[in-house]
Amino acid sequence: MKASAYGKHIGCIALFLLCPFILTSYGVKLASEVLIMAIFVMSLGLIIGFAGLVSLGHAAFFGLGAYAVALLGNHWENTYLLLISALVISGLAAFLSGLLFIRSSGAYFLMITLAFGQMIYAIVYKLEDLTGGADGMAVVASPNLGAGPIDSRLGFFYLTAVAFLISYYFLRLLIASPFGKSVRGIKENESRMTALGYQTRTYKLAVYTISGMLAGVAGALYAYFNQYVSPDLLYWMFSGQALIMVIVGGVGTLVGPAIGAGFFVVLQNYISSFTDRWPLIMGLIFVLIVLFGKGGIMQIAALLWQRFRPQRNSKPAQQAMAKEGNGIESVKS
Amino acid sequence: MTTSTLAMHILNGLAYGMLLFMIAAGLSIIFGLMNIVNLAHGTFYLVGVYVAYTFVQQGTGFWPALLLAIVIVAALGMVMEKVLMERVYGKELEQVLLTFGLSFIFADVVKWIWGSSPLTLPVPSALDFSLNVGLTEFPAYRIFVIGIGCLLAAGLWYMENKTRIGAIIRAGVDDREMLAALGINIKIVFTAIFAVGAALAGLSGVLGGPIMGMYVGIDSEILVSSLVIVVVGGLGTWKGAFIGAILIGLTDTLGRVWFPSLTMAMIFVIMIMVLLIRPNGLFGRGAQA
Numbered sequence: 001m002k003a004s005a006y007g008k009h010i011g012c013i014a015l016f017l018l019c020p021f022i023l024t025s026y027g028v029k030l031a032s033e034v035l036i037m038a039i040f041v042m043s044l045g046l047i048i049g050f051a052g053l054v055s056l057g058h059a060a061f062f063g064l065g066a067y068a069v070a071l072l073g074n075h076w077e078n079t080y081l082l083l084i085s086a087l088v089i090s091g092l093a094a095f096l097s098g099l100l101f102i103r104s105s106g107a108y109f110l111m112i113t114l115a116f117g118q119m120i121y122a123i124v125y126k127l128e129d130l131t132g133g134a135d136g137m138a139v140v141a142s143p144n145l146g147a148g149p150i151d152s153r154l155g156f157f158y159l160t161a162v163a164f165l166i167s168y169y170f171l172r173l174l175i176a177s178p179f180g181k182s183v184r185g186i187k188e189n190e191s192r193m194t195a196l197g198y199q200t201r202t203y204k205l206a207v208y209t210i211s212g213m214l215a216g217v218a219g220a221l222y223a224y225f226n227q228y229v230s231p232d233l234l235y236w237m238f239s240g241q242a243l244i245m246v247i248v249g250g251v252g253t254l255v256g257p258a259i260g261a262g263f264f265v266v267l268q269n270y271i272s273s274f275t276d277r278w279p280l281i282m283g284l285i286f287v288l289i290v291l292f293g294k295g296g297i298m299q300i301a302a303l304l305w306q307r308f309r310p311q312r313n314s315k316p317a318q319q320a321m322a323k324e325g326n327g328i329e330s331v332k333s
Numbered sequence: 334m335t336t337s338t339l340a341m342h343i344l345n346g347l348a349y350g351m352l353l354f355m356i357a358a359g360l361s362i363i364f365g366l367m368n369i370v371n372l373a374h375g376t377f378y379l380v381g382v383y384v385a386y387t388f389v390q391q392g393t394g395f396w397p398a399l400l401l402a403i404v405i406v407a408a409l410g411m412v413m414e415k416v417l418m419e420r421v422y423g424k425e426l427e428q429v430l431l432t433f434g435l436s437f438i439f440a441d442v443v444k445w446i447w448g449s450s451p452l453t454l455p456v457p458s459a460l461d462f463s464l465n466v467g468l469t470e471f472p473a474y475r476i477f478v479i480g481i482g483c484l485l486a487a488g489l490w491y492m493e494n495k496t497r498i499g500a501i502i503r504a505g506v507d508d509r510e511m512l513a514a515l516g517i518n519i520k521i522v523f524t525a526i527f528a529v530g531a532a533l534a535g536l537s538g539v540l541g542g543p544i545m546g547m548y549v550g551i552d553s554e555i556l557v558s559s560l561v562i563v564v565v566g567g568l569g570t571w572k573g574a575f576i577g578a579i580l581i582g583l584t585d586t587l588g589r590v591w592f593p594s595l596t597m598a599m600i601f602v603i604m605i606m607v608l609l610i611r612p613n614g615l616f617g618r619g620a621q622a
Contacts, residue, residue: 054425100605103612107370107425108568111560112608115601118557122597236557240372240433247426280441286434290420290427 017161020154028153034265035160036221037245038258039167043214045246045257046171050180051207052187053102056110056239057117061090061212063234065219067124067131070229073141082141086220087213093120094212098205114236121234136230143224160221164258167214171254174210183207244286340468342590343583348475348544350582351482355537356555357562357574358489359530365506365569367422367523372432373413374534374559375552376439381406381535382542383447386454395457399539403532410531414524422523436552444549454542478540485533489571502526506569558585561600565607567614576615 020028040062047053065086072085101112124131131137143150143159150156174180186193186200193200223229232238241264249260264282272278360374381402388398413435421427460474493499501522505512513519537555545551558581566577581600588599595602607615 048426054429056429100608107364107368108564110370110425110429111564112604114557115561115564115604119598119601119605122601123595126594126596126598237553240429244430244433247430251426277441277445279437280445283434283437283439283441286430287417287438290417290431290434 037261040218041257041261049252055113057113059238060117060120061215062219065216066223069223090216091213098208337469346583346586354578357559373435375556377534378538379552381538406535407532414527451548567617573616
């Protein structure tokens with residue numbers, strides 16, 4: 001990376017960290033929620049955009065992370081320990097389910113991950129003694145990184161902001177690494193990568209596991225944020241919404257899913273404040289994007305994306321747009 | 334557990350399985366033929382039962398309401414395919430976006446019109462009595478549902494294997510492009526199959542109304558169960574949907590009795606076991622993995 005590029009990054013981060021000073025208290029809270037969702041949706045964007053694994057069960061890992069904090073938080077206080085437990089539990093669930101599912105692809109993978117997510121949902125829903133069932137449970141633990149409890153909205157914003165930045169740069173490095181390039185190669189042409197001697201399933205499994213871990217961390221942060229967890233966090237409708245955020249934000253980019261998450265969280269908060277018909281409006285937005293998608297949010301995001309980063313990264317964004325049409329379709333035929 | 338209660342649970346499981354079969358059959362063929370995961374398929378179930386409810390409230394009686402609901406849902410399916418689905422063939426992500434969006438829209442509209450408190454469709458009076466089936470007394474209506482499911486399965490099996498339409502569908506599941514190249518108007522086939530799938534889901538909704546009750550949210554529950562059936566049974570075959578539906582219907586019902594704490598998880602355990610042994614489902618053709 002050149003010095004000027006470093007400058008740009010540092011500038012962006014600084015602007016980002018100054019956000020709370022122009023936001024209301026409610027805005028700061030909303031920004032924390034956006035950042036948590038952005039981590040979750042980025043983790044899903046990783047497997048969809050870079051590994052071609054379209055999952056409809058990703059909320060399971062988010063929910064497992066959240067419940068890990070809720071349940072273990074009754075016994076442990078240490079925030080680091082709880083976050084790592086969430087990461088390990090979600091990662092383990094992703095690894096084990098991936099072992100079974102990763103050989104499937106396309107629509108088949110979609111349905112199987114959906115069913116797996118529903119299984120986890122059902123288990124959490126039914127273990128009433130432990131999880132409170134449909135009523136959910138309160139989260140006792142509060143975040144504390146060693147410098148006293150973080151109980152202000154501002155403090156929590158910076159916690160999520162740091163988590164988001166770490167996740168973002170981690171994913172950036174991952175994608176640029178030889179490992180990331182191999183994964184993208186598998187998405188482009190799996191048979192060729194196999195012919196080149198790559199254990200393609202191992203690569204896919206690894207990236208799926210990483211994605212599950214990250215989703216778990218997002219879930220853990222959400223448990224701290226919301227102070228309450230319920231089985232809705234694992235329900236497939238939530239997975240579906242995350243998937244939509246990835247698609248709307250832009251498949252095959254890293255920042256796109258985060259933008260998609262922000263777009264929907266802010267819009268939902270805004271619209272829900274004056275009508276109960278948010279699901280209807282959300283559904284209409286989805287359909288309109290499909291009908292007029294070429295001039296819709298994806299396009300706008302891609303254009304902005306290109307403007308902000310003209311040289312290096314414009315190519316993946318363009319490719320993502322060009323591929324938008326024929327995504328995973330080649331799998332079955 | 335006595336034999337008679339066991340028999341009752343098994344019959345209940347079969348009735349539930351038949352309702353699932355009617356949805357899964359359409360879902361499976363639509364998936365096999367058009368390669369669409371129709372996340373809005375539960376919507377047809379939902380719309381079917383609520384429309385029938387309104388007709389029954391208006392005093393048409395159960396059977397005319399059943400027919401009208403099926404016709405309306407089939408028309409809805411046809412319009413949906415013609416206006417929207419046609420644009421997204423072969424684009425998986427857009428399919429998810431579109432069908433997911435439609436399911437949100439319809440669920441919310443149903444909630445808007447009929448409210449969110451659960452309603453029940455009354456059992457048609459002609460079938461509102463208990464039958465002695467040897468081991469146990471059992472509601473005649475549920476026997477009727479099992480009978481309809483079996484008849485439908487037989488009819489669909491006959492159509493798939495013995496008729497020209499069935500040959501077209503089988504050929505389409507194997508290779509769409511080739512089918513089109515042979516001069517079959519594949520657009521009409523797609524629209525027709527979509528409408529039939531919708532009608533079957535609508536039928537399931539109306540027949541299921543008196544058994545399952547009706548509420549917004551049942552559409553997504555029943556959709557997930559049907560997707561599991563499609564995965565278990567294998568893609569694009571009525572037979573797979575039928576056997577899969579019976580398996581899942583029985584597992585779910587008996588699971589509720591024997592392992593109440595694992596109720597909803599049981600069917601997914603079955604699915605994972607089947608996938609471990611046969612990755613393409615019980616009757617999958619092996620082309621897909």
